Amino acid sequence: MEVKAKGEIFRVSGPVVTAEGISPRMYDVVLVGHEKLMGEVIRLEGDKSTIQVYEDTSGIRPGEPVENTGESLSVELGPGLLRSIYDGIQRPLPVLRDSMGDYILRGVTAPGLDHTVKWDFKATAKAGDEVNGGDILGTVQETPTIVHKILVPPKVSGKIKSIKKGKYTVDEVIGTLEDGTELQLMHKWPVREPRPFSRKHPPDIPLVTGTRILDSLFPIAKGGTAAIPGGFGTGKTVIQQTLAKWSDAQIVVYVGCGERGNEMTEVLTEFPHLKDPKTGGPLMDRTVLIANTSNMPVAAREASVYTGITLAEYYRDQGYDVSLMADSTSRWAEAMREISSRLEEMPGEEGYPAYLASRLSEFYERAGRVETMAGDDGSVTVIGAVSPAGGDFSEPVTQNTLRIVKVFWALDSKLAQKRHFPAINWLTSYSLYNRVLGDWYSENASEKWSDNIATTMAILQEESELQEIVQLVGSDALPEDQQLTLEVARLLREFYLQQNAFHDVDTYCKLNVQAEFLDVILYYKELAEAALASGISVPNLTGIPVLEELGRSKFEENFIDLLPKLRKRIKNEISGLKED
Amino acid sequence: MQKEYKTIREIAGPLVFVEKTEPVGYGELVQIAMPDGSTKRGQVLDTSKDIVVVQVFEGTSGIDRASGVKFLGETIKLSVSKDMLGRIFNGAGEPIDGGAPIVPEKRSEIIGAAINPYSRASPHEFIQTGISTIDGLNTLVMGQKLPIFSGSGLPHNDIALQIARQAKTLGSDREFAVVFAGMGITNEEAHYFMSDFERTGALSRAVVFMNLASDPAVERLITPRIALTAAEYLAFEHGYDILVILTDMTNYCEALRQIGAAREEVPGRRGYPGYMYTDLAQNYERAGLIKGKAGSVTQVPILTMPGDDITHPIPDLTGYITEGQIVVSRELHRKGIYPPIFVLPSLSRLMNAGIGEGQTREDHKQLSDQLYAAYAEGVDLRGLVAIVGKEALSERDQRLLEFSDDFEDRFVRQGREIDRHIGDDTLELGWDMISALPESALTRIDKKIMSQYHPAYRDKNKK
Ligand SMILES: Nc1ncnc2c1ncn2[C@@H]1O[C@H](COP(=O)(O)OP(=O)(O)OP(=O)(O)O)[C@@H](O)[C@H]1O
Numbered sequence A: 001m002e003v004k005a006k007g008e009i010f011r012v013s014g015p016v017v018t019a020e021g022i023s024p025r026m027y028d029v030v031l032v033g034h035e036k037l038m039g040e041v042i043r044l045e046g047d048k049s050t051i052q053v054y055e056d057t058s059g060i061r062p063g064e065p066v067e068n069t070g071e072s073l074s075v076e077l078g079p080g081l082l083r084s085i086y087d088g089i090q091r092p093l094p095v096l097r098d099s100m101g102d103y104i105l106r107g108v109t110a111p112g113l114d115h116t117v118k119w120d121f122k123a124t125a126k127a128g129d130e131v132n133g134g135d136i137l138g139t140v141q142e143t144p145t146i147v148h149k150i151l152v153p154p155k156v157s158g159k160i161k162s163i164k165k166g167k168y169t170v171d172e173v174i175g176t177l178e179d180g181t182e183l184q185l186m187h188k189w190p191v192r193e194p195r196p197f198s199r200k201h202p203p204d205i206p207l208v209t210g211t212r213i214l215d216s217l218f219p220i221a222k223g224g225t226a227a228i229p230g231g232f233g234t235g236k237t238v239i240q241q242t243l244a245k246w247s248d249a250q251i252v253v254y255v256g257c258g259e260r261g262n263e264m265t266e267v268l269t270e271f272p273h274l275k276d277p278k279t280g281g282p283l284m285d286r287t288v289l290i291a292n293t294s295n296m297p298v299a300a301r302e303a304s305v306y307t308g309i310t311l312a313e314y315y316r317d318q319g320y321d322v323s324l325m326a327d328s329t330s331r332w333a334e335a336m337r338e339i340s341s342r343l344e345e346m347p348g349e350e351g352y353p354a355y356l357a358s359r360l361s362e363f364y365e366r367a368g369r370v371e372t373m374a375g376d377d378g379s380v381t382v383i384g385a386v387s388p389a390g391g392d393f394s395e396p397v398t399q400n401t402l403r404i405v406k407v408f409w410a411l412d413s414k415l416a417q418k419r420h421f422p423a424i425n426w427l428t429s430y431s432l433y434n435r436v437l438g439d440w441y442s443e444n445a446s447e448k449w450s451d452n453i454a455t456t457m458a459i460l461q462e463e464s465e466l467q468e469i470v471q472l473v474g475s476d477a478l479p480e481d482q483q484l485t486l487e488v489a490r491l492l493r494e495f496y497l498q499q500n501a502f503h504d505v506d507t508y509c510k511l512n513v514q515a516e517f518l519d520v521i522l523y524y525k526e527l528a529e530a531a532l533a534s535g536i537s538v539p540n541l542t543g544i545p546v547l548e549e550l551g552r553s554k555f556e557e558n559f560i561d562l563l564p565k566l567r568k569r570i571k572n573e574i575s576g577l578k579e580d
Numbered sequence B: 001m002q003k004e005y006k007t008i009r010e011i012a013g014p015l016v017f018v019e020k021t022e023p024v025g026y027g028e029l030v031q032i033a034m035p036d037g038s039t040k041r042g043q044v045l046d047t048s049k050d051i052v053v054v055q056v057f058e059g060t061s062g063i064d065r066a067s068g069v070k071f072l073g074e075t076i077k078l079s080v081s082k083d084m085l086g087r088i089f090n091g092a093g094e095p096i097d098g099g100a101p102i103v104p105e106k107r108s109e110i111i112g113a114a115i116n117p118y119s120r121a122s123p124h125e126f127i128q129t130g131i132s133t134i135d136g137l138n139t140l141v142m143g144q145k146l147p148i149f150s151g152s153g154l155p156h157n158d159i160a161l162q163i164a165r166q167a168k169t170l171g172s173d174r175e176f177a178v179v180f181a182g183m184g185i186t187n188e189e190a191h192y193f194m195s196d197f198e199r200t201g202a203l204s205r206a207v208v209f210m211n212l213a214s215d216p217a218v219e220r221l222i223t224p225r226i227a228l229t230a231a232e233y234l235a236f237e238h239g240y241d242i243l244v245i246l247t248d249m250t251n252y253c254e255a256l257r258q259i260g261a262a263r264e265e266v267p268g269r270r271g272y273p274g275y276m277y278t279d280l281a282q283n284y285e286r287a288g289l290i291k292g293k294a295g296s297v298t299q300v301p302i303l304t305m306p307g308d309d310i311t312h313p314i315p316d317l318t319g320y321i322t323e324g325q326i327v328v329s330r331e332l333h334r335k336g337i338y339p340p341i342f343v344l345p346s347l348s349r350l351m352n353a354g355i356g357e358g359q360t361r362e363d364h365k366q367l368s369d370q371l372y373a374a375y376a377e378g379v380d381l382r383g384l385v386a387i388v389g390k391e392a393l394s395e396r397d398q399r400l401l402e403f404s405d406d407f408e409d410r411f412v413r414q415g416r417e418i419d420r421h422i423g424d425d426t427l428e429l430g431w432d433m434i435s436a437l438p439e440s441a442l443t444r445i446d447k448k449i450m451s452q453y454h455p456a457y458r459d460k461n462k463k
């Protein structure tokens, strides 16, 4: 029997409403006021229940009714998620537009999935099979490139009594278990509860991004966690969007959490026209968008990251490699802060609630490469942008995030201002996956991979030390070999590390191209050092025309074919130089 | 008739606490009758069965326990009409130009609901401001929100006025209607703006809202919302392209801080409320285009950075919301350069969508990248020169150093009345300056563009 209770509003303070007369459980969803605004119970105290409301509360009065649904905040999981754009609580934005126009008004509920579309279901399980939660019942072709596996809901198990195939909507019965449980193409799952899996694998396969500085210097593993902190305008969103486009995840969940409306529009207009490099299908076919922009209600912003990660886990459970981009986790933390301050909770650092750290770690903990309940391999990689106040990384959200994530891509305002993009600081960033992934790269990209990366990092490190001297005395005062090091470092920075996300070719660099490109630059270093030792001057070595050519060639479609020729030219031009 | 309560329990700063009321709606408009017979307006900030907290727009001075409080049963609305064009209002939306009251075509909620992201159209149309540093290097696009980060005593008002006067689209020569919101500005500033609007005839296609420094601070919190409500109405119901100028957002944020303190809220960074980001976003995000609708709302908010510090919460949170920023520099101002726009920390994030073939010119992007890079290098070298002397620089570096001075002197500097065309003036000037650099330094420009636009080649190619 459903326990529903009715009570009434006692107090309204922005997104926080206090009700009396209901006795809900924590995190139950309640409907607030005559307009039935959706909210969630976040505190119980005496006979009062405190509710965060996902919609604007203007005009709502004490005394209006409050109704407990007895359910916790859940999402609908089934075919039709891909290509969708949702708000923070999984209401499809196109449906909201149809029912309330161009502005987001309130009091409209809309199911996450379209309940009228019929999907062609092919059963793979059969009557008599013993199934458990997470097992695969069959498939639906969700988009031209993605096959959606229909799963037994996690907490259900039993023997299949009957199973059908053919065209069904998400809520029609496609089969039953012996105990009478009905199976559908969709099921619901509460967003705040991690979905179960059999066990976690160590993350030892990289998520290949096509962004040189990431793959080469600071790689992330499938199932790993990364943070991108940076001041405004340093490139967080561009990196997230670039990864959403080109990384080798099979499914992308992109959460715009408290950011700009125009950025979501950009994704919506761009993605349907871009091709997934692996499948050739439109990128939108593998993407789910969640848009809770900065001017939408804060409580729904708080929920949006949970909605996002639950959808991501659901595709992981189907055996896919999923990546979740959250832009920006700071806005989520601020939503927590705002709600917490309305609750008059004891504030922690900079007004953030004391539970900030645990919420962050619970969230990132939901990443991972796992063996699914069905015995497949799936992963959720979580990449969170962080927007530190004043660009200062010592603030609580950045610091607490860094304690959890394994990869740190530090964006640097100075680099961004110099238009060095991606503005990732190569001296302060790190990846704890570097060691484990090294083997994979050596096997799959190039044998020299690890050595070349080590050399590159050493040169960049040395450069930064030399730059301090140069600032004081100018570069002419340095010994010649160090001047040459500066030149090699410049090539690495300007040619290799800089990458224009808006250039059709440069935006994505395949691994074999990365390996060869880096090797050619280091080949120059080797020959130039030898030539220097035999008496050739630095200006001659740094003035050879092939270097400029190398810088321009990376923008060519056939760059990989040009690289061997450039390598030869380096050899010829250096050996053509005479001693002064 | 609404009931009048004489149950004020407490008055603190801009807040009035009223008890024993019937249920009052959150955000509801409040009217307070003072002992002297005048009235004040306010808004409900917190409502419960026990007590209602009211924020009074005109300040609480003169209110006593015996004052009557009426709850008006609706949230704050603005009467909007096309007739608002050419009119001047106070910061709460009441006419102050002696003209007739506005006959409303509609009454709109001033707390704008969020535009559904799915309903938005991407901004893509170039706006020519006639200012080279903006058009050439930090292009403004219709529907964008691009703030001016300035400092006290710098000529940001002149820049705003120049943009308001000169802004147009190229192909259709559509002109903009201006919605102007002054928040906490001095009488003198207000006068300066008004006389310029009158002198140039701009007033006839402007709607002006003025909250002066002497007006109550709390009123400032509704001024931008009122202005944006008028802007959205004219844009999306009458098809106008609206340029909204909000000045000075710093005063707005100070008012926000004051309310937070009065409510004894837990303060966020440097005493500003933790929700300031959301609050600012609710204003700034009211820029944009809507699919299938003719008009547009473009925003140029102006703020003065306290202590010229760009990491101060006001510019910082603004930068996190807007689509770039135009930075005004005290150093350039001291050098006597107008407009003292410092292009290096400035950025228009939507620039690429608004420039290039069919919009401005195909060479725009590369030329602008090159100008930026060369200027940045030149400015960098200034530091080194101070240490090692000019003679120690290479030939190439000396030319870059000279370029950076020339750039400030000719490209950045332009008169207050000078309206430069993007192609004929701004880009041509850029090419002229860049041709003083050795060609080997022009790495951002490809061969094709060089041969067509570089002064050394283009004339030959034309023949
Ligand atoms: N890889 C890149 N290639 C070229 N340009 C870039 C790149 N990354 C960033 N940019 C430039 O920097 C600008 C700002 O980037 P972005 O919008 O990603 O910043 P952000 O860190 O998300 O800022 P905010 O915190 O304000 O959202 C972009 O509009 C673009 O001009």
Ligand SMILES: [Mg+2]
Pocket: A236, A237, A238, A259, A327
């Ligand atoms: Mg961003």
